[in-house]
Amino acid sequence: GQQLNQSPQSMFIQEGEDVSMNCTSSSIFNTWLWYKQDPGEGPVLLIALYKAGELTSNGRLTAQFGITRKDSFLNISASIPSDVGIYFCAGQLRRGGATNKLIFGTGTLLAVQP
Amino acid sequence: SQTIHQWPATLVQPVGSPLSLECTVEGTSNPNLYWYRQAAGRGLQLLFYSVGIGQISSEVPQNLSASRPQDRQFILSSKKLLLSDSGFYLCAWSVNQGEIGYTFGSGTRLTVV
Numbered sequence: 549g550q551q552l553n554q555s556p557q558s559m560f561i562q563e564g565e566d567v568s569m570n571c572t573s574s575s576i577f578n579t580w581l582w583y584k585q586d587p588g589e590g591p592v593l594l595i596a597l598y599k600a601g602e603l604t605s606n607g608r609l610t611a612q613f614g615i616t617r618k619d620s621f622l623n624i625s626a627s628i629p630s631d632v633g634i635y636f637c638a639g640q641l642r643r644g645g646a647t648n649k650l651i652f653g654t655g656t657l658l659a660v661q662p
Numbered sequence: 663s664q665t666i667h668q669w670p671a672t673l674v675q676p677v678g679s680p681l682s683l684e685c686t687v688e689g690t691s692n693p694n695l696y697w698y699r700q701a702a703g704r705g706l707q708l709l710f711y712s713v714g715i716g717q718i719s720s721e722v723p724q725n726l727s728a729s730r731p732q733d734r735q736f737i738l739s740s741k742k743l744l745l746s747d748s749g750f751y752l753c754a755w756s757v758n759q760g761e762i763g764y765t766f767g768s769g770t771r772l773t774v775v
Contacts, residue, residue, distance in 0.1 A: 588771070589768055590668075590754075590767050591766050593763050593765070596762050598762075649711065652705070655704050655705055655706075657704075
């Protein structure tokens with residue numbers, strides 16, 4: 549199935565560093581979402597973006613909906629060990645129909661060295 | 663509030679044995695339901711989705727099937743497991759029309775030996 553291009557694939561950083569990851573698509577979306585998956589768990593929604601150009605923060609996390617509607621990025625400031633996990637972007641093209649399937653990115657594996 | 667339950671959490675099955683994974687959602691009605699597989703802890707592959715009882719859409723041809731016998735119950739099955747069926751299986755739900763994103767269950771780790 550279709551997937552979004554997400555980069556980088558993995559990051560190994562020191563505690564306290566800032567992190568940036570992004571997601572690009574060949575098609576437009578009207579919603580971008582960022583999920584985090586802890587090891588052995590299901591993904592959990594972090595941030596949802598609804599409008600092109602929108603910049604939204606959730607604590608140390610900041611995400612932006614690209615102006616072209618084909619990309620999004622996620623920043624994590626001052627990383628801590630519990631930020632470890634896999635981060636997924638997801639695009640959704642919401643219409644009036646019954647299904648509004650999410651298209652997921654390939655994931656970014658984040659490892660934080662204390 | 664809505665909750666999603668998925669079981670079992672882990673499963674080890676021999677090659678050729680049948681499979682049944684169950685997912686139920688509480689606190690909502692007529693949800694969209696999804697089965698994903700995640701291999702090697704990376705990408706999420708959509709296997710099946712359902713917009714209503716008895717309505718199943720398959721995203722990829724494979725050794726698995728899905729059923730939705732009740733409004734809030736979604737079952738993933740196989741008659742004969744293959745080694746390649748090993749992986750982390752995730753169930754998810756979303757509100758039918760309009761709501762943002764999916765809510766995932768805690769997953770089932772399946773190892774076929």
